[in-house]
Amino acid sequence: MTENGSKIKKNEWPLWEVFYQPKDGKPFEHAGSVHAPDAEMALQNARDTYARRNEGINIWVVPADKIVASTPEDRGPFFDPANDKIYRHPQFYSVPRASKKRK
Amino acid sequence: MDEQKQLDAFQKRIDNGETIEPKDRMPDRYRKQLIRMMSQHAHSEIVGMLPEGNWIQRAPSLKRKKVLLAKVQDEAGHGLYIYSAVETLGVTRREVVEDYMYGNAKYSSIFNYPTLTYADICVIGWLVDGAAIVNQTMLARSSYGPYARSMVRICKEESFHKKQGYEMLAKMASGTPEQKKMAQDAVNRWWWPTLMMFGPPDDQSPNSQELIRWGVKSKTNDELRQSFVDMTVMEAKAIGIEIPDPDLKYNHETGHWDFGEVPWDEFWEVIKGNGPMNRERIRARRKAYEEGAWVREAASEYARKKRLEEEKAS
Ligand SMILES: [Fe+2]
Ligand SMILES: [Fe+2]
Numbered sequence: 001m002t003e004n005g006s007k008i009k010k011n012e013w014p015l016w017e018v019f020y021q022p023k024d025g026k027p028f029e030h031a032g033s034v035h036a037p038d039a040e041m042a043l044q045n046a047r048d049t050y051a052r053r054n055e056g057i058n059i060w061v062v063p064a065d066k067i068v069a070s071t072p073e074d075r076g077p078f079f080d081p082a083n084d085k086i087y088r089h090p091q092f093y094s095v096p097r098a099s100k101k102r103k
Numbered sequence: 104m105d106e107q108k109q110l111d112a113f114q115k116r117i118d119n120g121e122t123i124e125p126k127d128r129m130p131d132r133y134r135k136q137l138i139r140m141m142s143q144h145a146h147s148e149i150v151g152m153l154p155e156g157n158w159i160q161r162a163p164s165l166k167r168k169k170v171l172l173a174k175v176q177d178e179a180g181h182g183l184y185i186y187s188a189v190e191t192l193g194v195t196r197r198e199v200v201e202d203y204m205y206g207n208a209k210y211s212s213i214f215n216y217p218t219l220t221y222a223d224i225c226v227i228g229w230l231v232d233g234a235a236i237v238n239q240t241m242l243a244r245s246s247y248g249p250y251a252r253s254m255v256r257i258c259k260e261e262s263f264h265k266k267q268g269y270e271m272l273a274k275m276a277s278g279t280p281e282q283k284k285m286a287q288d289a290v291n292r293w294w295w296p297t298l299m300m301f302g303p304p305d306d307q308s309p310n311s312q313e314l315i316r317w318g319v320k321s322k323t324n325d326e327l328r329q330s331f332v333d334m335t336v337m338e339a340k341a342i343g344i345e346i347p348d349p350d351l352k353y354n355h356e357t358g359h360w361d362f363g364e365v366p367w368d369e370f371w372e373v374i375k376g377n378g379p380m381n382r383e384r385i386r387a388r389r390k391a392y393e394e395g396a397w398v399r400e401a402a403s404e405y406a407r408k409k410r411l412e413e414e415k416a417s
Binding site (some may be wrong): 011012013015032033034035037038041048049050052053069071072 | 124126127128176177180183184187188190195196197249252253256260399400402403405406409410
């Protein structure tokens with residue numbers, strides 16, 4: 001398989017991850033991926049594949065191997081919300097009652 | 104962690120309704136089953152373009168031609184969404200596609216039947232896409248995130264596919280006696296192969312239980328088949344089309360439509376490669392793949408040269 005496998009890698013167009021902005025003002029979302037020889041064709045393929053019906057008004061394509069991602073093992077400590085740091089929440093603070101009045 | 108513990112931990116995530124993502128720990132067998140099932144699904148979308156593509160140049164009107172073109176283009180998109188999801192499991196696009204063109208991978212048996220008249224195009228939209236909707240609506244809740252998300256995207260497009268076919272068939276079925284006959288003849292030919300799309304009966308489907316336990320599927324082949332029949336009977340009645348099954352009968356106790364025995368011998372023959380169009384489909388796919396090779400190479404070469412020039416310039 002390895003010999004065959006290396007040939008496969010060489011001939012395959014690189015993989016691009018596709019993100020699109022569904023509407024004006026909305027954040028970008030991941031759509032999927034496409035294969036393309038260069039950025040220009042990646043954009044074109046992404047448009048034809050993932051935005052045929054106004055699914056997006058803007059598209060990003062990113063070489064898949066350039067994406068740095070957290071790992072599932074990070075789930076615990078990396079994303080620990082540090083709930084013990086209660087001073088990060090507005091409820092931690094008290095303000096004079098009078099300041100909340102409108103007039 | 105030993106193997107059993109890992110399996111138990113994975114099963115617990117599934118039972119909690121959690122979604123599995125590409126980098127998550129997953130049993131080898133789960134990954135293998137997904138690769139098999141998803142790539143089979145993707146191949147079906149691609150091969151499925153052939154029977155319909157057969158009629159694009161002979162569509163009865165400009166309107167129908169535009170509709171069919173758009174539908175077939177969607178099917179290409181479906182194939183690409185799913186291939187992109189399969190690749191998250193650590194296989195390359197190339198090995199996956201070459202596996203059905205030159206290897207043993209399968210695609211849906213339904214696409215090994217010929218499209219003899221334009222009525223077949225109507226019936227494919229109504230029945231074949233209708234059956235696909237039943238299956239894919241379930242898969243949109245699949246435990247594997249990328250697969251489920253590709254299904255959500257696909258389901259949004261399938262209702263157009265089904266409706267254009269159903270509408271067209273309704274028109275044909277209310278036309279001249281010849282048109283009526285043509286419509287009914289197409290339904291007669293496609294009905295049983297459509298029921299086979301849901302796969303073999305539960306007691307002959309070794310993968311089903313495992314896929315259900317892992318939350319890839321949530322219904323058995325027979326359950327899906329039954330809900331398809333229940334949904335379709337009244338649709339047929341409404342347009343004056345007869346379903347070619349003398350045993351079709353409403354069961355007041357179960358609330359479902361009972362139906363006759365699916366010709367499973369035919370199904371197994373088609374799976375084995377002996378359907379009317381198996382050889383032709385593979386021949387057409389290989390031809391497109393091989394004759395397009397120089398285009399893919401030229402595009403790669405163009406991209407490489409452009410990159411070199413840019414590097415020199417900077
Ligand atoms: Fe499809
Ligand atoms: Fe479809």
